[in-house]
Amino acid sequence: MIDIPITIIGGYLGAGKTSLINSILTGDSPPANLAVLVNDFGDINLDAKWIKEQSPDGKIIGLTNGCVCCTIGEDLSEALETLRAQLGEFPIEHVLLEASGVASPKKLQRQCSYPGYSPRATFVLVDAANHDKQCQDKFVGYLVKQQVDEADYLIASKLDLAPTFTLHGDNIGKVLHKPNIFSPDYDQQDTAETTANPHSHGHGFASCTLPQIAQVNINHLRALCDALPSTVHRVKGYVETDQGLQLLQRVGDALTLEKVEQQTATPPEQGHLVFIYIDQQEHAVRQHLQQNLKQHWRFA
Numbered sequence: 001m002i003d004i005p006i007t008i009i010g011g012y013l014g015a016g017k018t019s020l021i022n023s024i025l026t027g028d029s030p031p032a033n034l035a036v037l038v039n040d041f042g043d044i045n046l047d048a049k050w051i052k053e054q055s056p057d058g059k060i061i062g063l064t065n066g067c068v069c070c071t072i073g074e075d076l077s078e079a080l081e082t083l084r085a086q087l088g089e090f091p092i093e094h095v096l097l098e099a100s101g102v103a104s105p106k107k108l109q110r111q112c113s114y115p116g117y118s119p120r121a122t123f124v125l126v127d128a129a130n131h132d133k134q135c136q137d138k139f140v141g142y143l144v145k146q147q148v149d150e151a152d153y154l155i156a157s158k159l160d161l162a163p164t165f166t167l168h169g170d171n172i173g174k175v176l177h178k179p180n181i182f183s184p185d186y187d188q189q190d191t192a193e194t195t196a197n198p199h200s201h202g203h204g205f206a207s208c209t210l211p212q213i214a215q216v217n218i219n220h221l222r223a224l225c226d227a228l229p230s231t232v233h234r235v236k237g238y239v240e241t242d243q244g245l246q247l248l249q250r251v252g253d254a255l256t257l258e259k260v261e262q263q264t265a266t267p268p269e270q271g272h273l274v275f276i277y278i279d280q281q282e283h284a285v286r287q288h289l290q291q292n293l294k295q296h297w298r299f300a
């Protein structure tokens with residue numbers, strides 16, 4: 001039996017990994033029998049017309065175009081085993097893996113050398129609008145640079161916001177323009193030669209999820225986001241506002257709000273926000289959130 005190839009999509013928090021996967025799944029000709037491993041189905045914007053069936057345990061969603069989505073959870077090997085166990089029901093020819101925004105691409109690539117699977121290239125998205133600022137950040141600059149250094153190939157995102165952006169140094173030769181990431185050109189990768197830099201001086205990340213308990217004025221919501229500490233690097237979730245349900249995405253200082261149509265395939269049961277921040281600043285961040293968001297969000 002031929003091993004199933006795995007293509008890894010990496011990049012720092014908010015670089016646009018989910019948007020890229022959405023465009024692949026909803027494009028004119030997605031690869032046949034593609035499995036997409038994601039952390040949360042809620043991030044993948046699938047219309048009801050795309051969903052064909054769902055596995056009994058809810059871990060796999062079959063799509064009408066022959067693709068499937070599978071949740072990773074905490075254990076990549078468990079997700080790969082789950083996919084392999086479903087091969088009779090969901091014939092899979094390729095796996096697209098969305099890496100965590102704080103993951104080491106090479107470490108993840110080595111983890112994909114799993115029985116029955118074969119890792120391909122790692123494609124890391126570079127956020128043109130925020131990359132230079134992120135590299136200067138004393139907490140996460142090392143990680144942003146590490147992800148770029150470890151990538152096999154780089155894809156610049158958000159060029160509409162920073163049309164003059166360019167990478168410098170040795171990594172510029174890895175930048176691809178409008179690549180077909182499923183091309184056979186990217187099949188053969190030697191994962192043994194490159195080892196991830198442990199960066200023992202680095203910082204970790206923590207997160208918290210706050211359920212919403214009261215509707216919020218949309219302008220007040222923007223003000224709350226503007227006032228967040230700089231150590232909060234990512235905010236995402238659904239928020240009930242006076243202008244309807246909004247999908248909120250905040251990366252760095254950039255905030256986007258997108259109105260959610262109620263007929264979407266996976267509407268949230270209630271509003272909630274996920275905050276990702278530097279773990280060493282957890283006490284200060286949570287204190288700020290509790291002082292400023294307690295009127296509209298519930299704290300444990």
